[in-house]
Amino acid sequence: xxxxHLVSRPVGEPRPDDFSLVETTVGxxxxxxxxxxxxxxxxxxxxxxxxxxxxxxxxxxxxGEPMDGGAVGVVTASGSDDVPVGTAVLHSAxxxxxxLLPAKAVRAVDTSLAPAEDYLGVLGMVGLTAYAxxxxxxxxxxxxxVFVSGAAGAVGSIAGQIARQLGASRVVGSAGGxxxxxxxxxxxGFDAAIDYRExxxxxxxxxxxxxxxxxxxxxxxxxxxxxxxxAMRNHGRTALCGAVSQYNATEPAPGPDNLFLAVGKRLNLxxxxxxxxxxxxxxxxxxxxxxIADGRLRTEKTVVEGVDNAVRAFLDMMxxxxxxxxxxxxxx
Ligand code: NDP
Numbered sequence: 001x002x003x004x005h006l007v008s009r010p011v012g013e014p015r016p017d018d019f020s021l022v023e024t025t026v027g028x029x030x031x032x033x034x035x036x037x038x039x040x041x042x043x044x045x046x047x048x049x050x051x052x053x054x055x056x057x058x059x060x061x062x063x064g065e066p067m068d069g070g071a072v073g074v075v076t077a078s079g080s081d082d083v084p085v086g087t088a089v090l091h092s093a094x095x096x097x098x099x100l101l102p103a104k105a106v107r108a109v110d111t112s113l114a115p116a117e118d119y120l121g122v123l124g125m126v127g128l129t130a131y132a133x134x135x136x137x138x139x140x141x142x143x144x145x146v147f148v149s150g151a152a153g154a155v156g157s158i159a160g161q162i163a164r165q166l167g168a169s170r171v172v173g174s175a176g177g178x179x180x181x182x183x184x185x186x187x188x189g190f191d192a193a194i195d196y197r198e199x200x201x202x203x204x205x206x207x208x209x210x211x212x213x214x215x216x217x218x219x220x221x222x223x224x225x226x227x228x229x230x231a232m233r234n235h236g237r238t239a240l241c242g243a244v245s246q247y248n249a250t251e252p253a254p255g256p257d258n259l260f261l262a263v264g265k266r267l268n269l270x271x272x273x274x275x276x277x278x279x280x281x282x283x284x285x286x287x288x289x290x291x292i293a294d295g296r297l298r299t300e301k302t303v304v305e306g307v308d309n310a311v312r313a314f315l316d317m318m319x320x321x322x323x324x325x326x327x328x329x330x331x332x
Contacts, residue, residue, distance in 0.1 A: 001026045002307050003066040003096030010051050013248045013318070018051070019311045022066075026098045029079040034089070034103050039331045040117040041094035041307075042070035043314040048247040057273055069094040070124065072109065072116040073330075083108065090119045097307055097330055113289065121154060121325035122292070122299040123285060125274050130159035130217070131284040132277035133239035134166055137270050138215045142167035145209050147228055149173075149196075150219030150244060152180040154325035157188050159217045161297050164189060165287075168215075172208045174201075174224060176320045183323060187298060196220075201227040212236075220245045226256035232265055240271040248318070300324025305332070 002021055010018045029035045047069055050061045061067050071094035075087045080103035083089065089106035093099035109119045121127065134140045146163040150156040151173025163171045173184040174194040184193035192208035194201070205213075205227045212233035218225055221243025228238065246253045262269060291297035302322035304313035310328045317326040 001096060001098035004307065004310055005064055006051060006061045006067055007063060009053060009063070010048075010248075012250050014048070014051060014315060016311055016315070019067075021308055024096075026100050029077050029100060031079045032103055033079045034075045034083050034101055034106060035077040036071075036073040036089055036091065036093070036099045036101060036106065037076045037331065038071045038073040038094065038097055038099055039329065040072050040120060041310065041328045041330060042120040043310065043317050043326050043328060044069060045242060045244045045247055045318065047314065048318065057275075066093075067095040068092055070120045071095075071099070072119055073099070075106075078103070088116045090116075090124070095307075095310060114292075117301070117327055117329075118299070120327060121301060122158060122288060122297070126154045126325060127158050127288055128277065128281055128284050129155050129241060129274040130162050131288070132274055132280055133217050133241050133272065134159060134162055134215070136277060136280065137272045138217065138237035138239035138268070140166040140168050140215050143169045144214035145170045145172070145211060145233075146215045146217065147172045147174070147205065147209060147213045147231065148190075148217045148219070149224040149228075150242070151175045151184055151188070151190065151193070152323050153219065154322070155241065156217070156219050157300060157324050158297065160184070160188055160190050161291070163215070163217075165291060165296060170209065172205070172213070174205075174220070180320075180323065187300070189298075196224070202230055205231045215239075217241060218243070222246055222253060226258055229256055229258050229261050229267065232261070232267055234265050236265060236267050238267065238269045240269060244318070302326050304328050306330065 007020045008018045083103045088111045091106040146168040148160045152175035170191045172192045173190040181193040181195040184190040194204045213231045216228040216238040219242045222245040
C-alpha cells in the first residue's frame with residue numbers, strides 16, 4: 001500500500017518535494033479492527049494549516065508520518081462483527097491506499113442514497129459547512145441579498161444554491177476566471193457573478209448587488225472581506241468560514257482596513273467551525289437529499305486519479321484548478 005508523508009514543513013506555497021510517496025505493508029486486522037481499501041480521498045484547504053507546526057483546532061501533521069484526512073472505501077478484512085467485509089465506510093485516514101483502523105473509527109455510509117464519494121462532499125462536512133453557515137451562523141432570511149466568495153468551490157457552490165432555497169432574493173458569487181464566472185451563472189444558479197481576477201472587487205460587487213448585501217459567506221478573507229464589509233447593509237451578517245487567500249501567506253495578513261464600518265452598520269461577523277454544528281447533520285442530509293433529487297442542488301466534482309497524484313491534486317485545488325469538490329480516486 002502506498003501513502004503520502006509530509007517530509008518538510010512548507011514555507012509559502014507547498015512544493016512537491018515537501019511530500020513523499022512511501023510504500024508500506026499493512027497488517028491484518030486484529031480483534032475490533034478493520035482493513036479498508038480506500039476508494040476516494042479528499043483534499044481540503046484546511047490541510048495547508050496542518051502542514052505548519054502551530055496549534056489550531058486540528059493538530060499539525062507530523063514529519064515523516066502519513067498525512068490524514070477524509071476518505072471513503074470498502075472493508076476488505078474485518079475483526080469486528082459490527083463492520084463486516086464489504087461495508088462502505090467513511091473515516092479520516094486518507095492519503096493512503098489501505099487503512100488499518102479500529103472499527104470505532106469508521107462510519108458506514110449508505111451507498112443506496114448516493115455514491116460513497118458524495119459523503120466527502122455534498123452529503124458530508126462540505127455540504128454541512130454551507131448549511132450551518134447560512135442557517136445558524138449568518139442566517140439567511142426571506143428576501144436577503146447573499147454574497148458568497150470562493151463560489152465555484154466545494155463549499156461555495158453549495159452555499160450559493162442553499163441560499164436560494166432559504167429564501168434569498170439575490171445571490172452573488174465570486175470566483176477566479178471567466179470560465180468559473182460563466183459556470184456560476186449558468187450551472188449553479190447565481191444571479192450575478194464576479195471574476196475577482198479582473199480586480200476592482202468593490203466596484204464589481206457594487207454593480208452585482210446595487211442595493212447592498214445582507215449576508216456574506218466568506219471563504220476567502222482579505223480583499224473579499226473588505227469588499228463585503230463595504231457592501232453590507234445595516235445589521236448585515238457574515239459567516240467567517242475560511243480565508244483561503246491567506247493560507248500560504250508567510251507574514252500575518254492585515255485585517256480589513258474598513259472594519260470600523262462594522263460599528264455604524266451594526267454588523268455581525270462570526271467565525272465558525274463545522275464540527276460544532278454536527279447536530280444539524282440529520283436535518284441537513286434530509287433537506288439536501290430532497291434538493292438533489294428535484295434538481296435544486298447541483299453538485300460538481302473535479303477528480304484526479306491515483307495516490308501518486310494526490311499532492312498534485314492538493315496543490316492544484318489551492319490554485320483553483322477545481323470546480324466543486326476536489327477528490328482523488330484511489331482505485332479505478
Ligand atoms: P474549494 O473547493 O473552494 O477550493 C479552494 C478554492 O480557493 C480554489 O478552487 C480557488 O478558487 C480558491 N482560491 C485559492 N486562492 C485564492 C485567492 N487568493 N483568492 C480567492 N480565492 C482563492 O475549497 P473548500 O470548498 O473545501 O473550502 C472553501 C473554504 O471553506 C476554505 O477557506 C476552507 O478553509 C473553508 N472551510 C471551512 C470550514 C469550517 O468549518 N469553517 C469547513 C470546510 C471548509 P478560484 O479559482 O475561485 O480562485
